[in-house]
Amino acid sequence: MDHFLKLLPKLTPQLRKGDCGKIAVIGGSLEYTGAPYYAASSISRLGADLIHVFCTPDAAPVIKGYSPDLIVHPGMSAASILPKLPRMDAIIIGPGLGRNPSLWPLLQELFQYVKKEEVPFVIDGDGLWFVSEHIEHFPRQMVTTVLTPNIVEFSRLCKSALGEEDVLKIKNNSQIQHLAAELSRKMDVTIYMKGEVDLVVTPNGEVSKCSTDSSLRRCGGQGDVTAGSLGLFLFWAKKNPGNDWTSAHHEAGISSSWLVRTAGRRAFEKHGRSMNTPMLLDEIPKLVRDVETREMKDIVHTDSSKH
Secondary structure, three states: OHHHHHHOOOOOOOOOOOOOOEEEEEOOOOOOOHHHHHHHHHHHHHOOOEEEEEEOOOOHHHHHHHOOOEEEEEOOOHHHHHHHHHHOOEEEEOOOOOOOHHHHHHHHHHHHHHHHHOOOEEEOOHHHHHHHHOHHHOOOOOOOEEEOOOHHHHHHHHHHHHOOOOHHHOOOHHHHHHHHHHHHHHHOOEEEEOOOOEEEEOOOOEEEEEOOOOOOOOOOOHHHHHHHHHHHHHHHHHHOOOOOHHHHHHHHHHHHHHHHHHHHHHHHHHHHHHOOHHHHHHHHHHHHHHHHOOOOOOOOOEEEEEO
C-alpha cells in the first residue's frame, strides 16, 4: 500500500489534461476484444487522463462500444501506430493481440522505438508469445521494459531463452525465483512473474515479492488489469525524483501486484465463484479512495531481497 500511495499523483488545480498519463494499449483482435478493454479500463479507473487503444479494424467498433472513455484506433501496422506514439507516456502491448504472423514486423519496430526513446513498456499476453517465438531477435538493453508472464508464458520464455524444458513441473518457489532471475539476466529485462506469490526481478538480481491475499477465482482478464495498471505505474514511478529504472520497476510492480490482488480479493469476498474481472475493476475506485483517505484495513505482504 505504501508503494501505491507514493506513486499516486497529487491532484491540484494546476494540473492539465494529460499530466496524469497518456497511455497506449496495443492489442485487440476479432477473437479478443475484452482483454485490451480490461487493460485500458484499469488505467482509466486509476486516474490516467487519456487512454488510446490500437487494435485490428474489426475489433475497433466492439471496443468503442464498451466505453466512450477510450480513444480507439483501428489498424495494426507500424505505419499507422508508430507516428502516434511520441504523444504517449507508456505503452502496453499484448492484451488480445492474437498471434497473426503479420504482426511481427510491428513488434520489431516497436522494440526499436522503445529502446531508443526509453518509454515505459509492458509486454503481456500474446506479446510474450511473439517474444518466445523470436527470442533471437529480441533486443538487449531494453531498460524500460517489463515482461509479465504467468507460469505457462514463463515456461515458454525459459525454454526459448534458457533451454529449460520442464518448467511447468517445478513446484518449488525458490527454483522458480532462481529461473526468473536467470531469465531476467539473460534477456536483460525486468520479469514480473505472476503466481501464488508475485515476483518482480530485475537484471541486477534484485527481487521483490508480493503475497498479499488475492482472489481464489482465477477468471480471465486479471492479467490484463495487471498489465494496464503496471504501465501507468511505471510512468508515475519514473516521474518521482531520484528513481532509476530499477527502482521504478520494483515500485510499480509491487504497486500493481498489491492493487490487483487486493481488488480481486475484495470482489471475491462479495461474489464468490461468480466473481469476474468487471467486478474486480469496480473495486479499484473504492480501493484508491480507501488508500487516499487511509481507511485501509487490508493486510499487505511484501518482501525484497537480492538474488
